[in-house]
Amino acid sequence: MSAQELVLKKRTDILDALCSSGSAEHLERVLDVLLAQGELTWEDYQNVQVPGRALYTNARQLLDLVYAKGVDTCGIFFAALKQVLPEVQGAGFSSLSSCSNVEEKEETHGTSAQTLLTQRPSLIYKLQDCIDGALKALVQSGHFTSADFDPVQLPIYTPTQQARRLLDLVRSKGESAAAAVLQYIHQKQEAGSSLNEEKLTPPKEVLKYQKKLSSSVCAQSCFLSTYGGTSHMSLDDIYTEGQLELAHECVDVQGPLGLEDIVGTVGTVNEEADTVLVCGEAGSGKSTLLQRLHLLWARGAALQYYLLLFPFSCRRLNSEQRELSVQELLFQHCCWPDREQEEIFQFILDHPHLILFTFDGLDELKQSFSDEHRLCCPTQRAPVHILLFNLIQGSLLKGVRKVVTSRPEAVGPVLKKHLCKEVLLKGFSPNGIDCFVRKHHSDPTVAVKVLESLQANTALLGLCHSPVLCWIVSQCHKELLGCGEGSPQTITDVYLMILQHFFQRQSPPKSTVRLGWQQGHLETILHLGQLAFEGISTTCYIFSGADLEKCDVTEKDICMGFLTQSKDMSSSHSKCYEFLHVTMQCFFAALYIVLSSHTDRYAIPKLFELQELRDTGVSSMCFRSCLPSTDQEEQIVDSEHAVAETPNLQITATFVSGLLSQRHQSLWLHCCSTAMVEKKARQVARCLSKGMQKHFKSIPQPVQGEKKSMHAMPGFVWLIKCIYEMQESRIAKEAMSKLQVDHLKLTYCNIGPVECTALAYVLQHLRNAVGIQLDNNSVGDVGVEQLLPCMHICKSLYLRNNNITDEGIHKLIAKVIQCDNFQKIALFNNKLTDACTQHFSHLLKTRQDFLSLRLGNNNITEEGAKQLAEGLKSNHSLKHLGLWGNKIGDVGAEALASALENSDTLLWLSLVGNGVGSEGAYALANIIRNSTSLEELWLTENCITRAGVECLIEALEHNTHMKSVWLRNNDLSLEEVKEMAQRESRLTF
Numbered sequence: 001m002s003a004q005e006l007v008l009k010k011r012t013d014i015l016d017a018l019c020s021s022g023s024a025e026h027l028e029r030v031l032d033v034l035l036a037q038g039e040l041t042w043e044d045y046q047n048v049q050v051p052g053r054a055l056y057t058n059a060r061q062l063l064d065l066v067y068a069k070g071v072d073t074c075g076i077f078f079a080a081l082k083q084v085l086p087e088v089q090g091a092g093f094s095s096l097s098s099c100s101n102v103e104e105k106e107e108t109h110g111t112s113a114q115t116l117l118t119q120r121p122s123l124i125y126k127l128q129d130c131i132d133g134a135l136k137a138l139v140q141s142g143h144f145t146s147a148d149f150d151p152v153q154l155p156i157y158t159p160t161q162q163a164r165r166l167l168d169l170v171r172s173k174g175e176s177a178a179a180a181v182l183q184y185i186h187q188k189q190e191a192g193s194s195l196n197e198e199k200l201t202p203p204k205e206v207l208k209y210q211k212k213l214s215s216s217v218c219a220q221s222c223f224l225s226t227y228g229g230t231s232h233m234s235l236d237d238i239y240t241e242g243q244l245e246l247a248h249e250c251v252d253v254q255g256p257l258g259l260e261d262i263v264g265t266v267g268t269v270n271e272e273a274d275t276v277l278v279c280g281e282a283g284s285g286k287s288t289l290l291q292r293l294h295l296l297w298a299r300g301a302a303l304q305y306y307l308l309l310f311p312f313s314c315r316r317l318n319s320e321q322r323e324l325s326v327q328e329l330l331f332q333h334c335c336w337p338d339r340e341q342e343e344i345f346q347f348i349l350d351h352p353h354l355i356l357f358t359f360d361g362l363d364e365l366k367q368s369f370s371d372e373h374r375l376c377c378p379t380q381r382a383p384v385h386i387l388l389f390n391l392i393q394g395s396l397l398k399g400v401r402k403v404v405t406s407r408p409e410a411v412g413p414v415l416k417k418h419l420c421k422e423v424l425l426k427g428f429s430p431n432g433i434d435c436f437v438r439k440h441h442s443d444p445t446v447a448v449k450v451l452e453s454l455q456a457n458t459a460l461l462g463l464c465h466s467p468v469l470c471w472i473v474s475q476c477h478k479e480l481l482g483c484g485e486g487s488p489q490t491i492t493d494v495y496l497m498i499l500q501h502f503f504q505r506q507s508p509p510k511s512t513v514r515l516g517w518q519q520g521h522l523e524t525i526l527h528l529g530q531l532a533f534e535g536i537s538t539t540c541y542i543f544s545g546a547d548l549e550k551c552d553v554t555e556k557d558i559c560m561g562f563l564t565q566s567k568d569m570s571s572s573h574s575k576c577y578e579f580l581h582v583t584m585q586c587f588f589a590a591l592y593i594v595l596s597s598h599t600d601r602y603a604i605p606k607l608f609e610l611q612e613l614r615d616t617g618v619s620s621m622c623f624r625s626c627l628p629s630t631d632q633e634e635q636i637v638d639s640e641h642a643v644a645e646t647p648n649l650q651i652t653a654t655f656v657s658g659l660l661s662q663r664h665q666s667l668w669l670h671c672c673s674t675a676m677v678e679k680k681a682r683q684v685a686r687c688l689s690k691g692m693q694k695h696f697k698s699i700p701q702p703v704q705g706e707k708k709s710m711h712a713m714p715g716f717v718w719l720i721k722c723i724y725e726m727q728e729s730r731i732a733k734e735a736m737s738k739l740q741v742d743h744l745k746l747t748y749c750n751i752g753p754v755e756c757t758a759l760a761y762v763l764q765h766l767r768n769a770v771g772i773q774l775d776n777n778s779v780g781d782v783g784v785e786q787l788l789p790c791m792h793i794c795k796s797l798y799l800r801n802n803n804i805t806d807e808g809i810h811k812l813i814a815k816v817i818q819c820d821n822f823q824k825i826a827l828f829n830n831k832l833t834d835a836c837t838q839h840f841s842h843l844l845k846t847r848q849d850f851l852s853l854r855l856g857n858n859n860i861t862e863e864g865a866k867q868l869a870e871g872l873k874s875n876h877s878l879k880h881l882g883l884w885g886n887k888i889g890d891v892g893a894e895a896l897a898s899a900l901e902n903s904d905t906l907l908w909l910s911l912v913g914n915g916v917g918s919e920g921a922y923a924l925a926n927i928i929r930n931s932t933s934l935e936e937l938w939l940t941e942n943c944i945t946r947a948g949v950e951c952l953i954e955a956l957e958h959n960t961h962m963k964s965v966w967l968r969n970n971d972l973s974l975e976e977v978k979e980m981a982q983r984e985s986r987l988t989f
């Protein structure tokens with residue numbers, strides 16, 4: 001059969017191969033090859049690749065076109081297809097002898113525009129990791145303006161798509177632009193290779209090993225495992241930047257951290273250490289982030305300083321029973337050298353700074369980190385966890401860079417002292433959610449609908465900051481868009497949605513309608529549930545055939561898609577499985593606890609008691625005792641580890657609460673006895689109430705004269721989340737009825753939008769108004785919106801350092817303006833601009849009992865200050881106004897001064913670091929002269945000269961109630977400071 005006939009005959013298969021992933025990448029790569037080969041003209045290309053048109057339509061257009069061009073073009077088309085999608089050759093396309101490989105054409109001496117076409121595939125490859133640089137170079141050379149950045153850098157584009165758009169735009173700008181971009185790429189290559197040459201030339205065997213290692217790393221990191229059972233999704237197509245922050249404050253860091261910054265020196269706090277920790281909650285994307293780093297390294301697109309990268313998964317290391325040397329660990333667990341093992345290992349020992357190790361999921365290791373057992377000799381054998389701990393500490397292979405990921409709970413002080421820095425991964429930003437959903441759905445109209453439904457349900461939007469939940473929500477878009485009123489509110493709702501989605505995918509609704517989807521699949525739920533439950537109780541996340549058999553897991557159960565085959569279990573010959581994600585394992589464990597009549601009747605109380613144990617640091621062996629006794633005997637007891645493993649048990653407990661909530665109880669009507677479910681639900685409610693009461697009892701009595709304040713222990717937020725999952729206001733009310741505090745402190749508690757939803761749900765039932773302090777969390781605008789339902793019981797709100805923008809403030813003020821209790825707000829270190837000041841101005845005008853407004857370290861300028869002044873003019877209650885670290889300048893200071901000069905309430909005013917200058921100081925002197933209330937004025941770091949201070953001194957002469965004026969770091973000489981301090985003791989220099 002000729003290639004042309006095959007294009008017709010295999011049309012459906014070809015279309016599926018090109019388009020079924022939902023991503024345009026495969027089609028675009030085929031187009032690149034055909035353009036480079038001269039088989040398509042530029043006009044052809046534009047007729048096929050119509051932006052915004054459905055992917056399948058573009059692909060059909062291409063097939064029509066190559067068919068019309070005849071047998072030769074069809075032959076080259078198949079060769080291109082083979083190059084782009086080698087794995088689909090089994091579909092019968094390879095029967096063609098003409099499908100030879102397509103080689104990129106030799107560089108000719110044609111025009112630069114021609115080179116852009118003939119070298120297109122390799123230029124795209126080279127450009128993908130330096131788009132920014134190329135755009136800047138084109139602006140500098142005058143070929144591009146900054147307006148050209150947007151169409152290239154649309155966030156929905158993958159790096160290769162950005163590279164294509166850049167080349168297409170360059171082409172439209174003519175020959176000279178084409179020459180400029182080629183020159184940039186050439187220089188970049190030269191710089192890269194000369195840098196490498198300067199470093200060293202590794203021996204040939206090492207280079208061969210590097211090639212083998214990088215192709216194995218590349219193969220392992222191309223696809224995402226969550227899509228394993230459902231669809232094919234390449235990491236390139238779906239990867240979305242997560243929010244990365246340094247755990248420690250660092251002045252050098254401007255803007256967000258990039259991927260390479262994780263490994264780089266930025267934010268180093270301990271120069272001696274070589275280990276970087278990436279910390280994040282379950283499903284925040286730690287494994288995916290490492291996978292991205294691995295892929296970029298393997299492709300030569302990032303971390304090129306490191307010659308060898310060895311990726312390890314702690315989950316897989318758990319299965320290693322043997323004692324190994326470091327050499328065996330590297331070669332047996334990552335990549336086996338075909339030759340010259342010793343030479344390669346010696347190279348590693350001699351050049352540790354060129355080597356990078358990554359250890360994913362330290363929290364999943366059966367043993368918790370300890371630095372007691374020292375090992376320095378790289379040839380000495382030891383249990384794998386001892387090797388790992390010594391590598392992390394640097395007693396083995398000092399100088400090798402290590403990146404370790406973990407959930408926060410597993411990171412204790414012993415590990416911290418061996419870290420060079422700690423990076424926090426905080427899931428997706430609101431833009432990230434948008435970008436992920438658009439990437440997930442190739443059909444833009446579906447993406448828009450999903451995003452609209454998220455905007456309409458902010459509790460769900462909050463949940464989507466967690467990438468794993470964003471994945472589920474995107475995966476279940478049909479269920480989501482079809483569910484109208486009952487749209488998911490809780491994490492349990494979201495996991496029930498994916499459960500139903502997977503079951504219905506296997507057996508369409510018709511066959512289960514009679515029974516209900518959960519009843520129709522009860523056996524599968526119980527089999528997988530038991531597997532999950534036993535795994536969670538024993539820190540086991542990879543299951544052998546024997547494990548599956550023990551829980552009666554059948555082939556049919558596996559086909560449902562919740563389990564995926566473990567990658568890279570090279571040491572075992574039989575297939576091993578794991579759950580798509582560990583949170584999915586927790587969910588099945590919870591289903592088992594709820595539905596099985598075989599679990600210990602104390603399973604639920606024991607599960608909930610764990611938190612107490614964790615807060616006190618005691619072993620959690622009690623939960624293991626829920627297992628049959630033979631299993632218990634097999635368990636290795638490790639008291640410290642129990643503390644590290646509790647996060648998964650906590651997640652399980654959260655799901656148990658959700659599954660037993662009244663609104664879901666009807667789901668289990670025909671699956672098990674109603675009496676049993678009701679009994680279990682009562683147990684949960686009792687545990688939650690007991691847990692809360694214990695927490696409250698632990699609050700120390702206030703020192704005389706101070707308000708009663710509660711600093712939440714980690715368990716508090718978790719208990720609140722469990723109560724939220726139950727969605728029963730009676731339980732929330734009861735839990736809060738006994739809490740009597742004035743101030744709730746939840747600083748550094750990892751509070752994001754999801755936690756805000758739960759907090760508001762529970763706190764709204766407090767009897768007395770409280771101060772709520774949420775400084776240094778990740779509340780964001782979505783979190784602020786989630787907090788609104790409890791604002792009526794809030795006296796004062798502290799949200800320092802929480803990524804809040806004007807949008808969040810707009811919604812917050814609209815609500816609190818109606819809340820009689822609300823009197824104070826502190827918002828230092830957020831992302832506020834002048835756009836928020838009109839809302840504060842409105843608040844000040846409307847509320848004549850408002851006491852304190854602190855907006856330090858934002859981006860408020862003179863315009864904002866003028867707006868605030870408008871509100872201040874008609875306010876007669878404000879006592880504290882803090883605007884330090886903004887940019888109001890002298891004009892802003894004048895506006896504020898004129899609004900405040902006759903104030904009889906303001907006690908404290910801070911304008912530190914605002915560029916107020918002497919002009920501003922003259923104006924502010926009027927407040928000192930006329931206000932009957934002001935006691936403290938802060939003007940540190942304001943470029944004020946002697947003339948300005950003279951004016952303040954003169955004003956102070958008429959004022960006896962003023963206590964101090966702070967003037968440190970202004971434009972004054974030492975002599976001036978000395979002299980003026982003597983004249984006026986209330987000035988502080």
Ligand SMILES: Nc1ncnc2c1ncn2[C@@H]1O[C@H](COP(=O)(O)OP(=O)(O)OP(=O)(O)O)[C@@H](O)[C@H]1O
Pocket residue numbers: 224225226227238239240241242280281282283284285286287288289361406407436467468469471581582583
């Ligand atoms: N940056 C990302 N881009 C696209 N999808 C992501 C990203 N991060 C995570 N996901 C999605 O969320 C799922 C869970 O992420 P991942 O396994 O990386 O989380 P984790 O923090 O390692 O979780 P755990 O601590 O529970 O092991 C991924 O399988 C993927 O579907």
